[in-house]
Amino acid sequence: MEPKLKEKSWDLKRELELLETWDRERDSGLSKGQGVREGKVLVIDTPPPYMSGRPHIGQFATYAQMDMIARFHRMRGYTVIFPWYADRNGLPVEVEVEKRLGKRMQDVPREEFLRLCKAQLDEYEREWVKVLRRWGISAEYIPNGTDSVEYRTMTQATFIEMWNRGLIYEAERPTIWCPRCMTALAEPEVEYREEDTHLNYIKFKVKETGEDLIIATTRPELLAATVAVAYNPEDERYGRLRGMHAIVPLFNQEVPIIPHQSVKKEFGTGVEMISTFGDTRDLAIVNELRLPIRIVVTQDGKLKGTGKYDGLGIREARERIVKDLEAAGLLVKREPLRHTVPVCWRCKTPIEIIVTREYFVKQLEFKDKLLKVIEDMKFTPPEYKKMLTDWVNSLEFDWPISRRRYYGTEIPIWYCVDDEGNARPILPNPGRYYRPWVDEPPSEVKEKCRGGRLIGEDRILDTWFDSSISWMYASGYTRDKSLFNAAYPDGIVRPQGYEIIRTWLYYSVLRAMHLFGKPPFRYVRINGMGLDEKGEAMHKSKGNVIDSLAPAEKYGADAVRFWAAVAGRLGYDFRYSEHVVKTGKDFTTKLWNIARFISQFPEVNDGYELTYLDRLILNELNRVARVYIDGLSGFDTYEPTMAIYEFLWHIFADHYIEAVKSRAYNRDGAFTEAEQRGAWFTLHRVLDYSLRMLAPIMPFITDAIWRGIHGRSIHGEFINDPEGYDEAMGKALRLFMNLNSSIWGFKNKMRLSLAERLNAVVYAQPELEPLKRELESMHKVSFSFTKPPSEAVNIGEGIYILMPKS
Structure with missing residues (x-):
């Protein structure tokens, strides 16, 4: 008999040939499957990745898993929508271009900077698509992704709708700010890192008694912004000072001494200075007690309103103020301290809190509704639902969505400015992509500003405002309403990593709740992070990034996909x-x-x-x-x-x-x-x-x-x-396998060929008697399914052999 498979072994070159075959079949429409079964739709809300060079193998392992899910559901008769496109908005590409130029974005003409960003993104995207194809990932590739006209039109349309519903507002208030990126940040865009610093013990003066009050702080540069000093109300050392006032050293402002439960008695001296704004805790106390606001940090991270320290950067000002305190005899001591510092998620610069005018999405007043929406979602693994609900409960601010950046979806607003300089926002009709900073206002905007002067908004939207509606884009909201209606929300699955639960996942839930009153999708699939072989996160700076293409070229895409499928259990980190x-x-x-x-x-x-x-x-x-x-x-x-x-x-x-x-x-x-x-x-x-x-x-x-x-x-x-x-048949199969292994082990021990005939009788369980002919043909030995004689030798669990006496 001649095998139909002529080649004696699998040749990896066949993978490349099949890629060409699949391309031809896709072009000719032969790869659409055998039809669609009624009511079976699956939309995979594929994570659009940031473009930052060729992807490492951990990133592509998760896309391979999504491909397995897509291919499986197609073979189960589902209509599967599996798009792949890039997240081309926001800080990542801007920071990369700034590094290449050696200039800040603000120092480059806007149109030129946008052109450079697009060119950089196109270069990176080509690398991703190359790997996608080599791994055999069957997603539908959509060029341009989140910076396409279609996507940005959809983003702006949802902004306009939420504005009209009163869910978006503009306000001047303290905002988390990155002085390097020169933009506001949302709470999830703050990361934390360990940093070595000093705890400075500084002499304040109690106005009423003249005594010294020692306060320990890591941020002496904010002395000028101090509006109160606080102690824990249960701290007996300082209760007598309640109602008195402290004089801030060097700057001499008089501030109240107040009790507050948030002060840690064991930290420093148990007395802390409250500044506007050292951190979010300071901000919360200032808001709670309606304390005055002193702003001493500018948008670019320099001091202002501090006299001779004006214009100094944060670190330089800190050291200069410490030296002056020491010279004035106001510095008691400095202790080395390793503490947690909040930093910008993208450039890792320590954040500040400053007062700016921004657009905000309402979220704090909707916490209860958000939690109800989350309850209707199914998480795999289920424990990650709590991570999301904990995040909702921890929120302290509304979501600032305006960004002073260039590459992203523009806020679709023109301002009608009257003769007195008063500006009134006017929004256009949804359905087009608007660039107010450069485009001519549409007619409906002009109509609402007769006699006034129109100025276009030049800020863009937070990148999460774009990507938080990826589920709408994937399910055809702008292209195929019938598909969207069939899929939303029960037919949509969100696969993503746990590290973006508080960003991409949370904001998707918030936006769906505001727009539809329902979850964005029914199913959430959470995966872990891809690590190197030592179990460390892959970073370019570490030099441990494992390329996603090289292993596929060496061992074949199927072999690498096999690893991706079994690298780790769902929800946990996995190693290459x-x-x-x-x-x-x-x-x-x-x-x-x-x-x-x-x-x-x-x-x-x-x-x-x-x-x-x-x-x-x-x-x-x-x-x-x-x-x-x-x-x-x-x-x-x-x-x-x-x-x-x-x-x-x-x-x-x-x-x-x-x-x-x-x-x-x-x-x-x-x-x-x-x-x-x-x-x-x-x-x-x-x-x-x-x-x-x-x-x-x-x-x-x-x-x-x-x-x-x-x-x-x-x-x-x-x-x-x-x-x-059938459980009984399953048990019989295990007995059959155990019998085989026992005989093979015995023959190996006796140094006999497995095919060699054995002059002996093997005693096995009665359940295996129906297999007698095939067992004897296979093992070249006689079988009995009765009780073994006492002289028989045990060679496995329930298996005995009787050799003839020599």
């Missing part, structure tokens, strides 16, 4: 492992060998008789299929992939194929023709269903095998529900 990639490569070799062996036998659909062995392996196939379908239906890749791997290699190949070979060939006529045909049927049945299950995970080799045997692509096939599973 070249060993597991090699295991994936070995698995492709094993799979090809299995398929090539089976391809030599005819496929039969009648005239066959299944033996007990056939029924055992088909029963096990049903069990594995159930694990597989349940797992991927729940958006997991680990359990399904491990189940197929263990089944194909360690059950089907190691045990069933070895046992069925003699019947499949039937060279000595020991089996009937019907039994022989039963072997052929079972071999093809298991291979067929196993290839279908593996196709979403390892799309290259499965397609090559399917084409070699059936002459068409596997990716248009369906995965149907398995039949039921």
Whole structure:
């Protein structure tokens, strides 16, 4: 018999050939599957990545998992919408261009800066798309992504709608600010890092008694902004000072001495200065007690209103003030301190809190409604729901959405300025993309400003304001309302990392709640971060970034996808492992060998008789299929992939194929023709269903095998529900495998060939008696299923052997 698969081994070059084949079939419309089943729609709200060079392998592992989910659901009869596009807005590309230019954005003409940003993004995006294709990721690539006219039009339309509903307002208030990026930040855009500094013990003077009051602070540069000093009301050392006043050193302002529960008695001296604004805690106290505001930090991070310290940067001012305190005898001591510093999420500059005029989205008054919306969402793993609800409960500010940056979606507002200089905001009709800083106002805006002068807004929206409606974009809100209505919200899944729960996920929920009163999607799939082989996060600065293309070129995309599927359990961080990639490569070799062996036998659909062995392996196939379908239906890749791997290699190949070979060939006529045909049927049945299950995970080799045997692509096939599973037969299969392993182990111990005939009797469990003919043909030994005699030797669990006396 000649195998239909002619090549003796799997050649990685076939992956490249298949990429070309898939491209041709996609162009000719042959890759659309076999139709759509009623009511089955799945939209994958694919995370649009920031463009910052070629992606590392951890990032692409998560996209490979999404591809597995997409391919699986297609083969289950779903209409699958799986877009891939880049997040091209916001700080990341601006900071990158600024670094390349050696200039700040504000020092470059706006149009030129935008052109440089776009060119940089295009370069990075080409790298991503190259890797997408090589990994066999079947997403629909959408060029330009979040900076496309379509996306920005949608973003602005939602801004206009929320404005009209009174959900967006403008106000001048203290805002988290990055002096390096020169823009406001939202709470989730603040990260924290450990930093070495000093705790400075400084003498204040109590006005009423003249005594010294020692206060410890890490920010002496904010002495001029001090508006109160505070102690814990339970601290008996300072209760007598209540109602008195302190004189701030160097700047001599008089401030009240107040009790406040937030002061830590054990920190420093137990007395703290309250400044506007050292941190969000200071801000909360100032707001709570309606204390006066002293602003001493400018938008670019320099001091103002501080006399001789004006114009100094924060760090320089800090050291200068410490020296002056020391010279005046006002510095008691300095202690080294390692503490947590809030920094900008993108450039890592320490943040400040300054008063600016910004646009805000209301969120604080909607906390209860947000929590109810979150309750209607299903999280995998479920424990991550609490992370989101904890974040909602911790919010202290409304969301500032205006940014003094260039590359992003413009705020669609013109201001009608009258003769007295009063400015009234006017919004255009939704449905177009507006650039108010350069575009001519539309007619409806001009109509509302007769006699006034129109000035276009030059700020842009927070990048999360754009990406928080990705689920609308993915599900066709602007292109196909019928699709959106069919998918929203039950047919949309959000796959994402846990590190952006408080940003991308939270803001998506907030926007959906405001726009629709419902969740943005029903299902949330949370994955961990990709780490290097030592378990460390991959960063360019560390030099530990593992390229996403090189392993695929060396071992094949299927091998790398195998690693991506089993790298870690859903929700947990996962490590890159070249060993597991090699295991994936070995698995492709094993799979090809299995398929090539089976391809030599005819496929039969009648005239066959299944033996007990056939029924055992088909029963096990049903069990594995159930694990597989349940797992991927729940958006997991680990359990399904491990189940197929263990089944194909360690059950089907190691045990069933070895046992069925003699019947499949039937060279000595020991089996009937019907039994022989039963072997052929079972071999093809298991291979067929196993290839279908593996196709979403390892799309290259499965397609090559399917084409070699059936002459068409596997990716248009369906995965149907398995039949039921019989526990008793499952137990019998385990007994069968244990028996095989026991005999093989005994022969190896005796240094005998596994094919060598053994003059002995093996005693096994009665449940295995229906397998007697195939066992004797397989192991070349006699079997008995009765109680073993006392002289028989135990060679495995419940397995004995009786050798003839020499």
